[in-house]
Amino acid sequence: MGNNFFFGLGSEALSMKNKTYHDRMQRYAEKIDDLNIVSVSRSSKFFDVKSFKTGKVSFHIIQSKFPVLSVFYGIILILRLGAFRATIYFQDSLKFCLILVFFRAFLRARCIAGVHYEVSREYSVRIFLLRLFADKIRVLTFSQKKVFIKRGLNEDQISVVATPVMLLDYLKQNSDVSTYDRDLEKSVAPIKLIYVGRLAHTKRIGELLDFIRKYIDVHLTLVAPISSREVGFDVSRMARAVDKIDNVVWYDNGLWGDELIHMLAASDGLISFSSEEGFGKVYVEALALGIPVITRANAGAASIATVAKGMFLFHEVNELVLFFSNLKFNLGLEKTEAEKNKYNIREYFDPDFNINLFCDLFS
Numbered sequence: 001m002g003n004n005f006f007f008g009l010g011s012e013a014l015s016m017k018n019k020t021y022h023d024r025m026q027r028y029a030e031k032i033d034d035l036n037i038v039s040v041s042r043s044s045k046f047f048d049v050k051s052f053k054t055g056k057v058s059f060h061i062i063q064s065k066f067p068v069l070s071v072f073y074g075i076i077l078i079l080r081l082g083a084f085r086a087t088i089y090f091q092d093s094l095k096f097c098l099i100l101v102f103f104r105a106f107l108r109a110r111c112i113a114g115v116h117y118e119v120s121r122e123y124s125v126r127i128f129l130l131r132l133f134a135d136k137i138r139v140l141t142f143s144q145k146k147v148f149i150k151r152g153l154n155e156d157q158i159s160v161v162a163t164p165v166m167l168l169d170y171l172k173q174n175s176d177v178s179t180y181d182r183d184l185e186k187s188v189a190p191i192k193l194i195y196v197g198r199l200a201h202t203k204r205i206g207e208l209l210d211f212i213r214k215y216i217d218v219h220l221t222l223v224a225p226i227s228s229r230e231v232g233f234d235v236s237r238m239a240r241a242v243d244k245i246d247n248v249v250w251y252d253n254g255l256w257g258d259e260l261i262h263m264l265a266a267s268d269g270l271i272s273f274s275s276e277e278g279f280g281k282v283y284v285e286a287l288a289l290g291i292p293v294i295t296r297a298n299a300g301a302a303s304i305a306t307v308a309k310g311m312f313l314f315h316e317v318n319e320l321v322l323f324f325s326n327l328k329f330n331l332g333l334e335k336t337e338a339e340k341n342k343y344n345i346r347e348y349f350d351p352d353f354n355i356n357l358f359c360d361l362f363s
């Protein structure tokens with residue numbers, strides 16, 4: 001057996017405070033030998049590399065103000081560590097599809113492509129390359145699998161493996177986490193909504209802020225670490241926008257572990273304007289706490305809504321305006337449903353199941 005690598009863009013590995021991410025990697029490493037995480041991301045530094053090992057996992061964090069430089073060094077690092085006949089899991093993007101072709105064709109590496117996005121016509125080149133060179137394609141939902149099959153990929157080549165929601169392991173041991181319980185219709189306090197996610201264009205955070213500023217009786221908490229920003233996202237512009245809105249607070253360093261759980265539990269609802277979600281892990285985290293979810297009807301949300309209660313999905317903002325016209329009543333109904341269904345969500349999305357499925361990709 002050769003080495004095993006995760007290679008892709010990402011900021012999750014940057015902070016040891018992100019306990020759910022590191023717990024997930026350690027769980028993978030119980031079944032995947034010689035696991036190396038090679039994570040590349042953008043930073044203000046010209047170039048920086050950190051390598052360390054925690055438990056059974058070796059981390060190699062590569063940062064640069066020039067993303068191409070980070071990716072190129074990542075390739076060199078994997079070659080140096082032993083790429084011949086290795087198994088490499090790629091976070092899919094066009095550049096990583098091209099890298100996958102190199103490792104598959106010239107080094108006889110076993111290549112797994114992780115598709116974390118909604119598939120559209122824009123991805124024709126990627127799909128063509130994946131069909132020819134990927135040994136396995138990991139998608140997050142069955143609806144994604146159906147799209148790939150329609151686009152000509154072999155059904156046996158595609159595995160549906162949702163992101164393991166590690167917060168559910170915490171809830172197994174701390175099932176008494178209390179949520180913010182109040183009668184919304186009788187309460188005179190502001191409605192407390194929360195956004196948790198990356199700083200990315202598809203998250204439509206600017207649109208969310210423009211919407212919330214019209215509702216002074218709604219308090220919005222943004223949990224969106226600056227370290228999670230995608231290339232080209234204007235953090236300064238967002239900071240100026242937040243400063244102009246009295247009813248918004250931004251945790252720009254993020255919240256992790258217990259802090260995030262208790263912030264979610266203290267909210268009346270989770271809100272998202274995201275136009276694309278491959279899965280939507282934070283939706284499951286909120287619903288598992290009995291917190292209702294208000295979100296645009298992206299593919300991930302639609303998939304979760306087939307088994308969840310307490311979700312309001314909108315296609316157009318006008319639908320959301322109507323929901324907000326009697327927010328306390330409407331959100332109260334969704335909160336009642338979410339509370340009733342939270343234990344079903346914890347059971348249905350048990351992380352052990354998806355951890356085992358993911359590890360099977362490497363066998």
